[in-house]
Amino acid sequence: MYKELDQLNTSITIQKNFNQKKLFQELINSRKISIAKLFIKKNTLFSQKINLKEQICYLQEGIVCSFYRGIPNRVITQPQFLNVELILGMEEISIKALTNCRILVFDRLNIMEHIFAMQKGTLFLFQYEKEQEDFLISRIDMLRKKGYPRFLQMLKELADECGEVIGTECHLPKCFTIKRIASLSGLSTNTVSLFRKKMMKDGTLRKDGGQFILLKYALNEKLEDIS
Numbered sequence: 710m711y712k713e714l715d716q717l718n719t720s721i722t723i724q725k726n727f728n729q730k731k732l733f734q735e736l737i738n739s740r741k742i743s744i745a746k747l748f749i750k751k752n753t754l755f756s757q758k759i760n761l762k763e764q765i766c767y768l769q770e771g772i773v774c775s776f777y778r779g780i781p782n783r784v785i786t787q788p789q790f791l792n793v794e795l796i797l798g799m800e801e802i803s804i805k806a807l808t809n810c811r812i813l814v815f816d817r818l819n820i821m822e823h824i825f826a827m828q829k830g831t832l833f834l835f836q837y838e839k840e841q842e843d844f845l846i847s848r849i850d851m852l853r854k855k856g857y858p859r860f861l862q863m864l865k866e867l868a869d870e871c872g873e874v875i876g877t878e879c880h881l882p883k884c885f886t887i888k889r890i891a892s893l894s895g896l897s898t899n900t901v902s903l904f905r906k907k908m909m910k911d912g913t914l915r916k917d918g919g920q921f922i923l924l925k926y927a928l929n930e931k932l933e934d935i936s
Contacts, residue, residue: 727832729789733767736815739823745814751884755804762801764814766791771810772871772882776803781892783844786871793837796821807884852895860904863894868923881921890921
């Protein structure tokens with residue numbers, strides 16, 4: 710079905726007209742869709758607060774990490790839906806708040822009814838699945854790299870996604886500890902500690918307590934050297 714849809718609509722058109730932002734606007738402007746606001750404290754699993762099998766959540770503010778079969782999968786910091794997989798019939802994921810979060814909660818059946826009642830509404834699902842597939846491909850490529858290049862790529866992804874740039878430095882949120890970065894990059898905490906010491910010696914990183922502070926331009930140059 711998706712192959713046929715892709716033949717009828719160019720990828721650029723689908724990305725422009727059927728992205729998550731457009732779907733979100735459709736839902737909040739619908740009088741038939743009920744929406745609940747929820748605050749979730751840091752280090753809390755979403756499953757402790759909502760029914761992830763029947764409810765779909767939209768991140769408004771905060772940092773979360775999704776888990777697939779107990780393994781950290783993806784860090785999300787930008788406003789977006791977190792578990793549309795429910796509609797696609799994909800395996801349920803776990804979601805953990807890494808910081809305090811504010812979310813909107815939708816009923817799964819309400820969203821399904823709204824999407825399937827829309828003309829070409831299934832293209833929202835097509836685009837969402839394609840985004841998940843692209844991310845999975847990029848994650849597999851990263852995990853194929855050797856330890857140090859993989860570690861650097863993970864740091865750069867985190868810096869681009871949620872780092873705070875101050876001058877030539879990029880401050881990662883304090884929630885990204887050695888243990889958490891090790892889990893995300895598929896490395897041991899000991900290995901990450903050794904890599905951090907190497908970066909500090911090379912002048913591409915400094916630390917403030919347990920916080921990673923990257924010398925952003927030096928890090929970009931280092932990534933170009935090893936790519």
